[in-house]
Amino acid sequence: MAPTADRQLHWGIATAITALVIILLLAFVPDPLFRQTLLATRFDDVESVAPGVAVYFRGAEIGAVRSVTLDPATRLFDVGLAVRRDWRPSACSFARITATNPLAPPRVELVALETDARACPAARVAASCDPLAPRRGVPAIEGCRRGPDLFAAAAAAVGEAAAVARTANQMATQLAGMMTAGGSGGGTLAMARDSMATVAALRGISERLDAGLLPGHGDIALTLSNVRRASGQAGNFDVASLNATMREVQAMVAQNQANVTGLLAEGRTTTAETRTLLETISTSLATTSANLSRASDSMGRLTERMAADPSYALHGSKFVDPPAPGAKP
């Protein structure tokens, strides 16, 4: 018996509606085939993190950010992550926001350390994660506080260097006063030891700055920050004033170095150990000064290039290899 026209029409409409429902389900339900599981984490800073941002685990993409909401009580962001069902956290797992390089957009990375729960706090610190308390009541994973980018780190280091240089200056002045007044050997020696520790700290900061701003190392992040600043998207850093602070620090270091060299030249040292300490301080200050000078020059050069051509970070410079010897008449 052949179906009637009405029956054919009803079946046709039913099939169309079913197909439409399936299409809508596939299009609008986030995980229609239940291949993912939901995890909750928390971050203190979610710049450029939005639904759809990829979640990675050891280099493999295993999911995406599902939601980002602000918790008004803690002022932290609750971030929902949809990850593959077969991913299991270890006893020491956490989530953090990273980028493959300073030019790439951020992504959420899940880290699972193969340590037991007792060793976890130390292992997490070693992995540079400062954890935030997770959400309660849902399968949650600890999120890490977002670290500063290279440029913010450089800005912090310049500020730190300025503070330490001021302390070193005060110490050097005090030391010079004690030695000029023929102060007691013990007091002078203690002060020289303190000064040495301060100057060593300053040298460490200057080395960090120098390495961070060295062309070919940290400069891409710096130029990118300049691009962002120029386009008004992000960043509150004033490179010129930062560089001015760095030059002030360098001047303070130079002044310290002159003071210490002066003390050494005058021979106003109470003991051989004090003299040795002062010589070490002098050497350390010379290195610090050189590091700061290089860092400042790198920053200045980049600022100049960016001022001349804001797209410098994207296209770089044009280089040509040297011709073969004797190639030109």
Added chain:
Amino acid sequence: MTVRSILVAAMLLLGGCAAVKPAEQPITLRLVPAAPPPLPSLLPAALAVAPVQARGLAGALRYDYVDASAPAEIRQAKTLFWEEPPTRVVEHALVGALRSRFATVTGPELGQPSARRVVVELDRFEETGAGGAARATVAFAVSVSGTNLLTGGYCASAPIDGASGTARARAFEAAIGAATIAFAQDMASGRLSTLGC
């Protein structure tokens, strides 16, 4: 054949050309300047070599050259790089050359205080006369602190025999060796000189 087909074919061709074009291969040059053998009797003085500083582009990892047709313009190579910054290479060479003459020579990594400190600024580390009679040129200014302040300048150059990275590296090794050995000899005699290129 429609215009659309021609456009699609052209786009595919362009895309194919872009995919086939090989990437630039950077060439990293390693410099190992030979240290002279120590003399039988070494001078007893103790020397400390400070970290070598560089002027301008002399300390950069990218290979610098000066074209024979534009002697006042420093150019930077596209694919040639030094493995270590030239300042570090000169530092090692200086320590090696001085150790052939003096009993106690410490490098900057120890940071030890010393009555005599060798402070070097690298002025030039470049290929000169590129395209013509190309030479590897190394020049540095030196000051030695101590009871008497000594100052001097050393420059040495060596011909570059070929266009390969190895030929260039060998020429630079020869130039570094010549400049640092000349300096070490002068230090031993207690008098620094100013050698131009």
